[in-house]
Amino acid sequence: MSTPDFALLKLPSDSVWRRLNQTPWRDLLRGRITARWEITRATTAANLPPLAAQLVYTVARRTKLWPSEKLDVARELSGHFRDGLDAGKTAEQLVEDFGDVRQSVKLIRRARRRCRPLWWHIVHGATMAMLLLALVPVVWFFWNAIWFWTGRPKIIRDFIAEINASAQTVTPNDRAWPLYREAALALPGDTKTEMGLDQALKYRCQPGDPDWQRMLDYLRDHQESLRLAREGARRPRFGFVFGDPDDTEFMRKVVQRDSILPKTDECLIQTLLPHLQQLRGLAMLLDCDARRATAENDATSLRQDLHAMFSLANHVWDANSFLVGDLISLAFYSLALERMGQALAEQPALLSDTDLRDFSHIIASFAGGGDIRPRLGRERNTMLDVIQRMYTDDEQGDGHLTAEGHRLLLGYMPLQLLLENKVQHVPWFEQHLVGPAAYGLIAGRAEMTSFAMRLFDRTEVEQRGLLYQWKPSSVDQEIKQVAGSGLQRIRYLPVMLLFPSVQPAAVAGERSCQMRDAILTALALELYHRRTGAWPNVLTDLTPGLLPTAPLDRYTGQPLGYSLVAGRPLLYSRGADGQDNGGTPPPGGDRQQANLSAGVMGDPRSPIPAAHGFDWVLWPPAPLPIRDDPE
Amino acid sequence: MRIERELMRGAGPAAVLKLLESGARYGYELVEALEQRSSGVLAMGQSTLYPLLYNLESQGLVRSDWRDAANGRQRRYYSLTAKGKKRLASDTEQWRALAGAMAALGILPQGAAS
Numbered sequence: 226m227s228t229p230d231f232a233l234l235k236l237p238s239d240s241v242w243r244r245l246n247q248t249p250w251r252d253l254l255r256g257r258i259t260a261r262w263e264i265t266r267a268t269t270a271a272n273l274p275p276l277a278a279q280l281v282y283t284v285a286r287r288t289k290l291w292p293s294e295k296l297d298v299a300r301e302l303s304g305h306f307r308d309g310l311d312a313g314k315t316a317e318q319l320v321e322d323f324g325d326v327r328q329s330v331k332l333i334r335r336a337r338r339r340c341r342p343l344w345w346h347i348v349h350g351a352t353m354a355m356l357l358l359a360l361v362p363v364v365w366f367f368w369n370a371i372w373f374w375t376g377r378p379k380i381i382r383d384f385i386a387e388i389n390a391s392a393q394t395v396t397p398n399d400r401a402w403p404l405y406r407e408a409a410l411a412l413p414g415d416t417k418t419e420m421g422l423d424q425a426l427k428y429r430c431q432p433g434d435p436d437w438q439r440m441l442d443y444l445r446d447h448q449e450s451l452r453l454a455r456e457g458a459r460r461p462r463f464g465f466v467f468g469d470p471d472d473t474e475f476m477r478k479v480v481q482r483d484s485i486l487p488k489t490d491e492c493l494i495q496t497l498l499p500h501l502q503q504l505r506g507l508a509m510l511l512d513c514d515a516r517r518a519t520a521e522n523d524a525t526s527l528r529q530d531l532h533a534m535f536s537l538a539n540h541v542w543d544a545n546s547f548l549v550g551d552l553i554s555l556a557f558y559s560l561a562l563e564r565m566g567q568a569l570a571e572q573p574a575l576l577s578d579t580d581l582r583d584f585s586h587i588i589a590s591f592a593g594g595g596d597i598r599p600r601l602g603r604e605r606n607t608m609l610d611v612i613q614r615m616y617t618d619d620e621q622g623d624g625h626l627t628a629e630g631h632r633l634l635l636g637y638m639p640l641q642l643l644l645e646n647k648v649q650h651v652p653w654f655e656q657h658l659v660g661p662a663a664y665g666l667i668a669g670r671a672e673m674t675s676f677a678m679r680l681f682d683r684t685e686v687e688q689r690g691l692l693y694q695w696k697p698s699s700v701d702q703e704i705k706q707v708a709g710s711g712l713q714r715i716r717y718l719p720v721m722l723l724f725p726s727v728q729p730a731a732v733a734g735e736r737s738c739q740m741r742d743a744i745l746t747a748l749a750l751e752l753y754h755r756r757t758g759a760w761p762n763v764l765t766d767l768t769p770g771l772l773p774t775a776p777l778d779r780y781t782g783q784p785l786g787y788s789l790v791a792g793r794p795l796l797y798s799r800g801a802d803g804q805d806n807g808g809t810p811p812p813g814g815d816r817q818q819a820n821l822s823a824g825v826m827g828d829p830r831s832p833i834p835a836a837h838g839f840d841w842v843l844w845p846p847a848p849l850p851i852r853d854d855p856e
Numbered sequence: 857m858r859i860e861r862e863l864m865r866g867a868g869p870a871a872v873l874k875l876l877e878s879g880a881r882y883g884y885e886l887v888e889a890l891e892q893r894s895s896g897v898l899a900m901g902q903s904t905l906y907p908l909l910y911n912l913e914s915q916g917l918v919r920s921d922w923r924d925a926a927n928g929r930q931r932r933y934y935s936l937t938a939k940g941k942k943r944l945a946s947d948t949e950q951w952r953a954l955a956g957a958m959a960a961l962g963i964l965p966q967g968a969a970s
Contacts (some may be wrong), residue, residue, distance in 0.1 A: 301932050308884035329903030336910030
């Protein structure tokens with residue numbers, strides 16, 4: 226006899242517990258322990274020898290059918306064996322002829338289940354479907370988890386090295402930064418608050434005011450910084466190199482770190498820019514001295530200070546270090562324009578014709594001339610750097626989210642924490658459970674890169690031309706729309722978190738352009754007046770001899786507002802409301818109010834309510850407010 | 857001679873239906889009849905026969921009922937249903953066509969289909 230393909234089960238002993246277990250509930254409720262489902266009843270009734278009885282018991286038991294079905298199978302198989310025995314065969318022969326036991330169990334189970342009633346098939350099908358549905362996300366999660374945990378980002382591009390490449394070509398004698406650095410180191414840490422200069426600069430600080438003396442004292446104490454700043458401004462290039470060992474002392478003083486470079490596990494966006502912050506102190510120092518020079522008829526100092534202020538703006542622009550760098554450059558440029566305008570209005574004869582022509586060229590050539598727009602190249606690189614640190618790289622431009630990337634995203638968000646160089650604690654749940662899920666939801670590397678670059682491209686296209694030609698930013702609208710959609714927001718989360726708010730920066734560029742055009746016109750007016758002894762009736766009288774073209778109001782596209790008030794020229798823009806109010810400035814001396822737009826993230830031309838009925842007076846500068854509480 | 861499983865899968869149900877055409881039979885009887893009438897070619901053990909019968913029953917081709925046998929024991933008898941008869945007729949046609957084709961190809965002797 227051949228051995229069965231798996232061990233036969235030993236026939237069970239007859240115990241009360243077993244009898245209870247094999248009794249239907251219906252019988253138990255009637256108080257009878259019938260053990261009607263006991264399989265061995267069938268083998269006993271057929272009077273099978275132990276081997277055959279064991280086989281029948283094993284097959285019936287292992288089908289795992291309902292008890293009544295098992296009993297039915299056992300009865301039939303027992304009958305079969307009995308018939309065989311009665312026909313003269315031995316138990317061993319019959320067991321051998323039985324066939325494959327394991328296969329038999331499987332087939333009998335499958336076939337008997339097919340014979341079950343319809344309701345069972347419906348319930349079973351529904352249960353299986355639900356289990357499958359429940360299984361799909363589990364399988365999806367673990368599939369994602371495998372890729373998520375095994376992927377590693379590959380840092381290919383060293384963006385800092387790319388930024389430094391241009392600056393490192395500047396020869397030492399052409400570098401302005403080392404002189405600026407020395408000048409800044411000699412200034413107090415926070416010039417504005419320590420000296421109270423912010424107040425002095427905001428209101429009409431005049432000779433004789435207590436703040437005026439404070440300003441003069443400040444200038445006297447920092448003559449060396451002033452000298453160094455002017456000297457640095459004469460150098461042709463900025464020449465700031467990220468990670469320059471010569472900056473170590475400076476960095477220790479201003480940021481309490483040896484280097485401003487991001488650590489190896491940090492993003493480009495975490496590069497510190499303390500040098501730009503410190504340059505603000507120098508710009509303020511030069512501005513103070515320009516005020517003093519104007520008040521004291523000191524043409525030489527005024528000329529030097531204005532030159533230095535414009536150079537400083539040019540140098541920071543030259544550094545091309547992120548959007549914020551361009552905005553700081555624009556702020557320096559606007560400050561220099563304002564001081565130029567003030568000097569021209571208060572002391573028109575202080576500067577010579579040659580000076581005026583020189584400054585016209587300097588002013589017109591800032592940022593290459595034309596429309597001034599903060600550049601997005603560094604912002605693009607910042608985005609690309611975040612992406613390369615989040616994703617794997619298949620060297621075809623695509624890749625998937627990694628655990629490191631997810632940690633980066635979670636650990637350094639919100640953005641404020643990132644900018645403060647603080648790592649947010651990431652809960653275990655978010656790291657281990659949200660991560661693989663995020664893997665399945667967040668866009669792949671190629672899609673994420675394409676989405677971000679497309680937004681940058683469109684932003685640049687949308688902000689071409691003059692301000693009045695702009696439409697509400699479709700990029701901002703799309704970002705808002707994506708941010709408001711749950712799944713889409715997760716899909717493009719890095720872009721949602723890091724895409725810069727460009728439109729306000731572009732509006733700042735437009736305002737600088739408007740100021741530039743006005744001051745260039747003011748310089749031309751002064752030259753015209755010196756030549757003819759009179760003011761022109763219209764601005765086109767200045768062209769082409771003193772101006773290539775008549776300036777435009779960038780808020781309306783019309784010629785810049787020009788009138789003669791009390792025999793003096795007045796230049797103005799119609800401002801955000803687009804209405805010509807005859808050059809009426811807003812009350813209280815808040816000159817900026819007239820050119821402010823409501824919600825610069827929306828329509829940049831839409832004015833704030835306070836801008837209605839007023840114009841943006843560009844030159845001569847409107848009077849500054851009187852200080853309310855002079856000390 | 858042992859028949860390949862795939863061939864048996866097609867021939868087995870038809871053979872069982874044919875045996876039941878003449879009247880109800882129980883399992884052991886079917887095993888014996890299959891072995892004798894097919895000269896052992898279509899012989900199948902319990903492990904194959906009973907799942908086959910349960911499948912035919914689930915398809916409504918056969919029905920089963922427990923009956924008292926002459927020796928006093930109970931046996932489960934299987935008999936053809938009307939649906940089973942139709943299937944048998946259909947299967948017979950198909951097997952004849954198949955046998956004819958096999959004969960035409962020289963695999964079966966001429967006249968085997970009849």
